[in-house]
Amino acid sequence: xxxxxxxxxxxxxxxxxxxxxxxxxxxxxxxxxxxxxxxxxxxxxxxxxxxxxxxxxxxxxxxxxxxxxxxxxxxxxxxxxxxxxxxxxxxxxxxxxxxxxxxxxxxxxxxxxxxxxxxxxxxxxxxxxxxxxxxxxxxxxxxxxxxxxxxxxxxxxxxxxxxxxxxxxxxxxxxxxxxxxxxxxxxxxxxxxxxxxxxxxxxxxxxxxxxxxxxxxxxxxxxxxxxxxxxxxxxxxxxxxxxxxxxxxxxxxxxxxxxxxxxxxxxxxxxxxxxxxxxxxxxxxxxxxxxxxxxxxxxxxxxxxxxxxxxxxxxxxxxxxxxxxxxxxxxxxxxxxxxxxxxxxxxxxxxxxxxxxxxxxxxxxxxxxxxxxxxxxxxxxxxxxxxxxxxxxxxxxxxxxxxxxxxxxxxxxxxxxxxxxxxxxxxxxxxxxxxxxxxxxxxxxxxxxxxxxxxxxxxxxxxxxxxxxxxxxxxxxxxxxxxxxxxxxxxxxxxxxxxxx
Amino acid sequence: xxxxxxxxxxxxxxxxxxxxxxxxxxxxxxxxxxxxxxxxxxxxxxxxxxxxxxxxxxxxxxxxxxxxxxxxxxxxxxxxxxxxxxxxxxxxxxxxxxxxxxxxxxxxxxxxxxxxxxxxxxxxxxxxxxxxxxxxxxxxxxxxxxxxxxxxxxxxxxxxxxxxxxxxxxxxxxxxxxxxxxxxxxxxxxxxxxxxxxxxxxxxxxxxxxxxxxxxxxxxxxxxxxxxxxxxxxxxxxxxxxxxxxxxxxxxxxxxxxxxxxxxxxxxxxxxxxxxxxxxxxxxxxxxxxxxxxxxxxxxxxxxxxxxxxx
Numbered sequence: 001x002x003x004x005x006x007x008x009x010x011x012x013x014x015x016x017x018x019x020x021x022x023x024x025x026x027x028x029x030x031x032x033x034x035x036x037x038x039x040x041x042x043x044x045x046x047x048x049x050x051x052x053x054x055x056x057x058x059x060x061x062x063x064x065x066x067x068x069x070x071x072x073x074x075x076x077x078x079x080x081x082x083x084x085x086x087x088x089x090x091x092x093x094x095x096x097x098x099x100x101x102x103x104x105x106x107x108x109x110x111x112x113x114x115x116x117x118x119x120x121x122x123x124x125x126x127x128x129x130x131x132x133x134x135x136x137x138x139x140x141x142x143x144x145x146x147x148x149x150x151x152x153x154x155x156x157x158x159x160x161x162x163x164x165x166x167x168x169x170x171x172x173x174x175x176x177x178x179x180x181x182x183x184x185x186x187x188x189x190x191x192x193x194x195x196x197x198x199x200x201x202x203x204x205x206x207x208x209x210x211x212x213x214x215x216x217x218x219x220x221x222x223x224x225x226x227x228x229x230x231x232x233x234x235x236x237x238x239x240x241x242x243x244x245x246x247x248x249x250x251x252x253x254x255x256x257x258x259x260x261x262x263x264x265x266x267x268x269x270x271x272x273x274x275x276x277x278x279x280x281x282x283x284x285x286x287x288x289x290x291x292x293x294x295x296x297x298x299x300x301x302x303x304x305x306x307x308x309x310x311x312x313x314x315x316x317x318x319x320x321x322x323x324x325x326x327x328x329x330x331x332x333x334x335x336x337x338x339x340x341x342x343x344x345x346x347x348x349x350x351x352x353x354x355x356x357x358x359x360x361x362x363x364x365x366x367x368x369x370x371x372x373x374x375x376x377x378x379x380x381x382x383x384x385x386x387x388x389x390x391x392x393x394x395x396x397x398x399x400x401x402x403x404x405x406x407x408x409x410x411x412x413x414x415x416x417x418x419x420x421x422x423x424x425x426x427x428x429x430x431x432x433x434x435x436x437x438x439x440x441x442x443x444x445x446x447x448x449x450x451x452x453x454x455x456x457x458x459x460x461x462x463x464x465x466x467x468x469x470x471x472x473x474x475x476x477x478x479x480x481x482x483x484x485x486x487x488x489x490x491x492x493x494x495x496x497x498x499x500x501x
Numbered sequence: 502x503x504x505x506x507x508x509x510x511x512x513x514x515x516x517x518x519x520x521x522x523x524x525x526x527x528x529x530x531x532x533x534x535x536x537x538x539x540x541x542x543x544x545x546x547x548x549x550x551x552x553x554x555x556x557x558x559x560x561x562x563x564x565x566x567x568x569x570x571x572x573x574x575x576x577x578x579x580x581x582x583x584x585x586x587x588x589x590x591x592x593x594x595x596x597x598x599x600x601x602x603x604x605x606x607x608x609x610x611x612x613x614x615x616x617x618x619x620x621x622x623x624x625x626x627x628x629x630x631x632x633x634x635x636x637x638x639x640x641x642x643x644x645x646x647x648x649x650x651x652x653x654x655x656x657x658x659x660x661x662x663x664x665x666x667x668x669x670x671x672x673x674x675x676x677x678x679x680x681x682x683x684x685x686x687x688x689x690x691x692x693x694x695x696x697x698x699x700x701x702x703x704x705x706x707x708x709x710x711x712x713x714x715x716x717x718x719x720x721x722x723x724x725x726x727x728x729x730x731x732x733x734x735x736x737x738x739x740x741x742x743x744x745x746x747x748x749x750x751x752x753x754x755x756x757x758x759x760x761x762x763x764x765x766x767x768x769x770x771x772x773x774x775x776x777x778x779x780x781x782x783x784x785x786x787x788x789x790x791x792x793x794x795x796x797x798x799x800x801x802x803x804x805x806x807x808x809x810x811x812x
Binding site: 025028029032033063065066069070079083084085086087091098102135136137138141154155156157159160161164180181183184185187188191192196212214220221222223225226228229230240247248250251254255262264265266267268269270271272273274275276277278281282283284292294298299300301302303304305307 | 567571574575578579581582583585586587588589590592593596597635639701702705720721723728729732734735738739756757760761764769770771772773774775776777778779780781782783784785786787788790792793794795796
């Protein structure tokens, strides 16, 4: 399977659209998730108030992030957790690899975590000769298949049970079956041995509480509990934006996250972990390490519009609601974070020039904004990023141009300048009734050459070159021609005459 | 040898001063200076005292050197990240004024957001009814017991029923809750073994885990387990069946009430676990499968009678 990147988004998307099996799986999954989310949200009469409250809490955190982080660190350390600060992915990977090597660890079990996907931790650990096993069923499946997750909360959503059965037969030597319970129990049996033998457990973090130093992880399967209970060392990796001020704030977020993600009132397990074990007779790890990762997040604080993206609690609701994601799935985005939220986070994390197509992977319909439990205005963010691309304001561009690596970006930005000129012309024409009418007449004169059965179908390559938007629009749909007579003409001639005809 | 241990003490002093710098938010140049001077000394010492005879201390020194460097890296990273946060928030100030900040206001008390259940037919349902209804919805079972004997009878019933299924229920693991030990004497069913707090490795071979729960949440059908009060983290997780005993008086209506009850500031348990039903997954074609990594059966026995815990 080719590695898809953000830079080849358009080609990835076209390939995904041709994959009938994938589109069937996506239709099934996104619609089911959508229905369940709606039912769960409707079960709470004050859903909208909860969303407002959640966003207010997140805004407060982000505007005082330095203070809350310091408070969290002080409290977590006083409970025996060890805090590691990581400026970027490489530093985070070095920290985790270092911890593993110092302890002579060989075997690592992992629970599902988007942030460790973001920093490609597994690759880093495997390079050091360590064995890493994903224990979430969906993650385990895609790890066996050598693929990347395609959905934030259901990583193997793109695979059918038939494909999974074939995978298990090939990799685990299991009898072919299409029984989901049977597949699940095989995974349970194999993974139990891994849990029993693991030296280190690595997890993500859903929320971190500043006033208590607690980290909280949600799940349904029980693999997070095993990962954070059985091995002697627990390493939790979290983005710096995961902080909540008070323990009581969990009430709001535990109402919103499961309902938005899977449509559950509450996921099966919540593990609230406050430090390492205290007495020798206690169960649980002897060491708790928390890695705080920046990796481009602090940069997003620089503007209220971009800052919104840090309020995200990774529920995946915007993926299910998005008409683009529904058709192409997660892999086409070429980034760890897919869908609408991915289209606004990825360019900010890896640089606009590397993901310049993603902010355009949207019809701006606003469905993502409607379902977002923390009221992130994703369309506003998409427009903001598009504006930055058009204006060539790439935060990383300066460095890249200096290093001579910005050639591709230069072409893209030049294209955007042309677009700027086109819009100036458009504005001039629209601003003058005389010019507008003259243009309409000329257009009517020429459109007959491309019209067929009263519609404009796919325009030829030559015309596309002169008017790229026309080519882009008609490549997949018909266009309405300019009417034979405009409203102004009809009005001048008298509407009454027209109705008699 | 004496020199070696002296060195380690010296090393400790330096570590301490680095940490002190860190605590008081001092800049890293101080720590760096101390470290560099120390490293110079260390390497000289190592070069002098070495030549063939590698003492166990040199390895220890290496480790401490590494540890020191890691501390310094951590302080540098922390300063850089906090600095970047402050810098970018400051840059945002001009936009914040224009952009309607504070559009989302923290206003109401969260407790006001909780659903007030309206009693159907004028009879308000008991917390036990609400709890059992919600637990049933996620595939768990509730048994109501009127007293301690009733609880033991319920455990007996559940185990003998399970023995007719492929789940066997021959080996029973108990948490260290004192009350549980008493029940084991009253369980009137043939089992191979009943053990209190088996080790983590042994637990994989048990069929049933029995614990108590410190609280329950009616509106979600959830159990609340506090690890400081009972050794039930693995007993409630590893065996394929979990039986939990909860006092009726410990059932709260809402999640918010339960969080307020456990969130007593500094004395939070190292682990608080909320459990809502048996382990589940829908990772394959969104088809629900029960019992993937945790228990596939969850039974909750609610004791309506006098509390059985304290004795």
